[in-house]
Structures are given as C-alpha cells and as structure tokens.
Amino acid sequence: MQLDPRTKLVMIVCITTLAVIYSTPGRLLLLLACTLLLLMMFRVDAGAVWGYLRPCMPLFLVLFLVQAFFVRGGAVLLAVGRVPLITGGGLAAGAGVVLRLGVVIAAAVLLTTASSRDFVLGLVQWKVPYEIAFMVSIAIRFLPVFREELINVVNAIQLRGVDLKQVPWGRKIGIYRRLFFPVVYGALIKAQQLSEAMEARGFRAYPQRTYLRRLKLNPADYVLMLSFVAATLVLVWVQIRP
C-alpha cells in the first residue's frame, strides 16, 4: 500500500496513544494483533518485526518479573508462608507493560516502510521547522547504525577472546558498564562530525529551503487518517469516561 509518510505518522501516534491509555492485557493484546495485521498489510516481513523485538526480550523479561513480584492486587497465586509473592494483579501488570512496549516497537516498525527523506518532507510540509524535521529523520536513520555499532563492539570484544556467555554476570555487567561511556561518547562525536559536515554543505544557511519533490495526500490518506483519529478518540473516550 503506497501511503503518504504523514499518514503513517498519524497511525503511529494513534496506536501508541492507545497503548498508553490501555492498561489491561486483553486490550493491549488486541491492539498488538491489530498493529501486526497493519504491518502485514504494508508487507513488512514478520522476520524483520521479530528482529526488532528479539533484542528487547531480556528487558521484557526483567520488566515482567519486576511488575509480577512488586505489584499487589487480585488473587494470591503464590505465597511463602503468609507473604504473597505473586498475585493475579501483578501478573496482569507485568503482561500489560510487556505488551505495551511490544505495541510501541511494532508500531515504530512502520517508520521503516518509508524513507527518512520522505518523513522530513512530510513534516516540513506540515510546517514543522526543517531543523527539527531533520533531527527526527537523523534519529530514525541512526538507530540501525547505533545498533550495528553495538553489535560490532560486542563482536570485537568476543574476537579478543572474551566469551561473554561464559563470563559470570558480575564481570559481564562490569564489562558492559565500561563499554557504555565509550559507545555513547563515540555516538556524540559522530553527531558532532555530522553537524559540522551538514553546516559545511550549507545546512541552515538560509531560513527557507526548497525541495525538488512535494508530497501529495491522496483520498486514501485522508480517509485513513480521519478513520484512525476518529477511532482513537472514540476508544480513548470509552476508556476514560467515568
């Protein structure tokens, strides 16, 4: 389906708004299913979606366990003596957090179905200052680069003979903690170099910019945008009404 990138942005905003508003696992699961269906309609490869979700699995597990053990409510499912360990409310909260993050990540995969240039163009045509539009597009473009960089660093560490799978957790955390600063600082250096390169090529030389192409919203874009916004408003109202 060929849609304007702005339509996709509206879809993402609507889906993530619902993900924040919903708190029950059932509704969030339904929202996740709808998001995955939408991705299938955009012919996004299921393997690619899994590729984005898989690295988050350890984080999902930690969040689930923290919520499951520390949120109290509902029937006690597991107790040590008189102390309740896991409750129905805790499990629901854990599942809710994981599903919410899953929805947000899956919705963000929609961004990969259009080029970052088109997103910039779309935002600029919506009167967003082009500096901010560029910033957003660079952030989108650099996420995979940043991920690639982390993979390279982990490969480089292992190729120096350090088996991260065998290293005890205490030392492993120490290694990762040591890596955090150089990786983040390296990213900052790259950002600085990029900004210098952009300014050297005339970025922000004039307040106005012209563009070779202009995006045009088709009737299908209007219909989808209005449908998504209307459906979201109704669902939010249903959710928050007294």
Place this chain on the structure above:
Amino acid sequence: MAFLELNQVTYTYRQCGRPAVAGIDLAFDRGGITAVIGPNGSGKTTLTKLMVGILRPDAGEIRLENRPLRSYSLAGIGRRIGYVFQNPNQQLFCNTAAEEIGFGLQCLGWEQEVIGERVAFYLDYFQLASYRDVFPLHLSRGERQRLAIAAVLANEPSFLVMDEPTAGLDAYRKRLLSDYLQKVVSLGRGVVFVSHDADFVRRVATRVIGLESGRIREDSGGDRGHAA
C-alpha cells in the same frame, strides 16, 4: 592439514540479490603472508568476516584446525585468529589507548605485570606511548589504525586477519607494520590481509588472492584456488 579451510563458501547479504562471495575454495596454513586484492565490492571484507565467524556462510563450510568453524564460539575463534576491522572505530571501545591494548589480556586473566609490559611494548612499537591515556576516538585516523592493530597483536593469536591494515598509515608506519608482520610469520603464525596498496602487497605478501565479483580470479602461491 590446513589451519583454516574454506570449501565452496557462498554468502549473500539479505538486502542484496547477488552473492557477495560465491564458491570460494581456499586453504591457509600457519606461516606466510597472504594478500587479498580486488576492486571495491568484490567481496574482500565479506571473505574476512566469514573467516572469523562474524558472518556464517549460506552454503559451503569453513573449517578451523580441522573442526567446523560454526562449532567454535566467537571468543574461541578470537583466541586463535586476531581480526583487525576495516574501520578501526568499530573495534575501539575502551576509555584509553593503554586499556584498549590490555583489554583482551585482562579479560583472559593474565597477570597485571605481564599486561603492563606488553602494553608498554606495543604502545612503544606503534609509537603511541604519548597517547597512553588518550580516549581512542580522539586519535587521528592513522593513530586509531595503529592502536587497533596493536590491540589485536597484543593477544598474540596464531593467525591474523586484517582488513586494510595500511589505510591511514604513512610510509614509515607501513614499513614498521610490514617488519612486524615478517616477525609474526617468523614465529610460525599466518597472516591474511586485504589491501588496495599495491606497493605494500608486493613488498610483504608471499601469496596473492585476487577477487572479482565475489569469485577468485587469481591465486598465486596458494595450494588451492579456482579461477572464475
């Protein structure tokens, strides 16, 4: 028995239709310096990444010390083969140059005194002693390249794979590197390097493998090789 053997190795990147390397048959022994040459996009870097297990072949098999490469962990490969990345930024991750060189040794549990001596030697040999406490990404391109090479050499692996090690080096530093590679080979270790530097290849390499469109075009001095 070859130290490292590639049999009918083929690899295709997911985003690319045609194979980056196809039907590669190569064998490397410990000892000797092999240069891999070829135009941009001919599959040189892909070949080196396959040799060190960063990429897994779609077809064919790679064997290290007569065992399938896939049966080794990346760390297991790293203890036998040192790899210098094409871009030094990809392998520099410590807070100082000295820490970078000592990282592998420290993680492998070497004594602090030995680590200190080895770090001092490599800093001195690659003329990085004055940058001992400098953040690696603040160094110049050539200095980063030298540091990346030093950090890999410090582990003293049995075999070295280097992707464009002379990029960013001046003539004097290239000579230092070639001297060191000769020394490495004299200790019974093998070296494979990718290069566009014809002079360096001519001076250092005992075997030259030419790649073109992912296939072997020439292999002068090797045991096996297939012309495309």
